[in-house]
Amino acid sequence: MNTIEKYKKYVNISMVEKVQPVVIEKANGAIISDIKGKNYIDCFSGIAVINAGHCNEKVIEAAKAQMEKLVHCCSYVYYSQPTADLAEKLAQITPGRLQKTFFGNGGAEAIEGAMRLAKQFTGKTEFIALQASFHGRSYATLSVTGNNARKRRGGPYMVGCTFLPAPYCYRCFFELEYPKCRLRCARALEDIIRFNTYDSVAGFIAEPLLGEGGIITPPDDYFLEIEKILKKHEILLLIDEVQTGFGRTGKIFGIEHYGVEPDIMMMAKAIADGFPLSGFIAREEIADSFKPGDHLSTFGGNPVSCAAAIANIDFMLETNLAAQAFEKGEFLKKELERLAKRHKLIGEIRGKGLMIGIELVRDSQRTPANTEGSKIRDICLELGVLPGLGGVFGNVLRIQPPLVISKGQLEEVVKILDLAFSKI
Numbered sequence: 001m002n003t004i005e006k007y008k009k010y011v012n013i014s015m016v017e018k019v020q021p022v023v024i025e026k027a028n029g030a031i032i033s034d035i036k037g038k039n040y041i042d043c044f045s046g047i048a049v050i051n052a053g054h055c056n057e058k059v060i061e062a063a064k065a066q067m068e069k070l071v072h073c074c075s076y077v078y079y080s081q082p083t084a085d086l087a088e089k090l091a092q093i094t095p096g097r098l099q100k101t102f103f104g105n106g107g108a109e110a111i112e113g114a115m116r117l118a119k120q121f122t123g124k125t126e127f128i129a130l131q132a133s134f135h136g137r138s139y140a141t142l143s144v145t146g147n148n149a150r151k152r153r154g155g156p157y158m159v160g161c162t163f164l165p166a167p168y169c170y171r172c173f174f175e176l177e178y179p180k181c182r183l184r185c186a187r188a189l190e191d192i193i194r195f196n197t198y199d200s201v202a203g204f205i206a207e208p209l210l211g212e213g214g215i216i217t218p219p220d221d222y223f224l225e226i227e228k229i230l231k232k233h234e235i236l237l238l239i240d241e242v243q244t245g246f247g248r249t250g251k252i253f254g255i256e257h258y259g260v261e262p263d264i265m266m267m268a269k270a271i272a273d274g275f276p277l278s279g280f281i282a283r284e285e286i287a288d289s290f291k292p293g294d295h296l297s298t299f300g301g302n303p304v305s306c307a308a309a310i311a312n313i314d315f316m317l318e319t320n321l322a323a324q325a326f327e328k329g330e331f332l333k334k335e336l337e338r339l340a341k342r343h344k345l346i347g348e349i350r351g352k353g354l355m356i357g358i359e360l361v362r363d364s365q366r367t368p369a370n371t372e373g374s375k376i377r378d379i380c381l382e383l384g385v386l387p388g389l390g391g392v393f394g395n396v397l398r399i400q401p402p403l404v405i406s407k408g409q410l411e412e413v414v415k416i417l418d419l420a421f422s423k424i
């Protein structure tokens with residue numbers, strides 16, 4: 001049996017429409033190679049993970065060196081040096097007074113832990129999240145995920161979770177236009193607190209850009225308005241940087257674009273350039289509201305993943321990767337705008353840094369062009385480019401390549417997208 005046949009027989013893949021028909025053998029930088037030796041330009045980074053490039057030499061070297069010394073000890077039973085060093089580094093590079101990190105393994109674990117911490121600190125029990133958001137596949141994280149396509153057949157979910165319309169200007173819930181709307185969607189938070197809660201809201205949880213929702217990009221002053229309302233009601237701001245973190249949006253963390261200070265910030269995906277690791281960081285007084293017995297993770301803060309993360313962050317800082325992402329993203333958006341003039345299917349191009357969404361629509365009513373999106377993805381694959389596809393309507397091409405991608409490779413991506421759009 002070959003790999004695809006074994007997947008069909010032994011791997012549970014019934015929960016995905018399809019696995020992309022590429023059997024990957026190896027990858028380097030922004031290039032993925034399949035078992036037949038065909039090369040592809042990676043535009044999805046294993047869902048926004050490989051920011052510092054595939055098999056980044058520094059990251060691999062650090063992980064290998066750590067592996068020869070210690071693979072696991074449980075970083076909450078014994079002290080482990082890489083875990084301590086990484087926590088110190090995160091306190092240095094995260095915004096504001098964020099200081100103490102709890103480490104886990106994946107995004108959902110970080111979000112769920114942060115929710116628990118917010119409850120512990122505030123003594124309150126409710127959460128407000130955004131429509132069109134995605135925060136993970138565990139019970140609590142699905143409870144704050146604002147998309148029934150992810151929650152269907154899994155309910156009922158946690159009580160005490162309610163939703164605010166997303167800052168999705170292209171499909172404004174209030175049918176208004178920015179800036180004339182004066183951030184109606186953010187101001188609606190007051191109503192949501194008043195009418196949808198039992199006045200025990202521990203936290204408001206949001207992504208700086210809504211990744212799975214379709215790279216929905218809030219207006220620049222959105223979070224300032226949200227912060228004002230949260231402060232008034234003594235509600236914590238929980239920022240989900242799982243997808244936006246580590247240079248992806250042109251800043252080290254996505255929330256830095258908005259000038260607000262999170263109370264708790266959650267990270268995963270790109271933290272260790274492919275090694276499984278996650279964390280949530282909080283101010284000291286918030287972090288210390290966990291009491292003995294409240295929380296733990298067997299693999300969380302694994303020494304190999306932490307060593308990889310340290311090398312990854314050093315590489316990101318030394319090469320100014322966030323600024324590179326910003327510049328490359330501006331270049332790419334300009335090129336894509338050129339395509340938008342020629343291809344009617346392109347409704348909107350949005351995003352920050354190298355987190356770019358191309359929303360596809362069929363007509364002036366903005367009917368989501370989801371089947372067309374799949375076709376474009378298939379054609380791109382044939383031609384050697386691997387974009388993502390997502391959004392609440394399944395009609396947003398996601399261009400989220402490794403941040404080390406070259407200008408030449410980006411030009412090639414645009415050329416192939418152009419060709420793919422012409423074939424639709």
Ligand SMILES: Cc1ncc(COP(=O)(O)O)c(C=O)c1O
Binds near residue numbers: 108
């Ligand atoms: C913003 C956001 N939060 C949380 C998660 C969940 O992360 P994981 O799949 O590592 O549990 C994701 C995954 O896509 C995400 O994009």
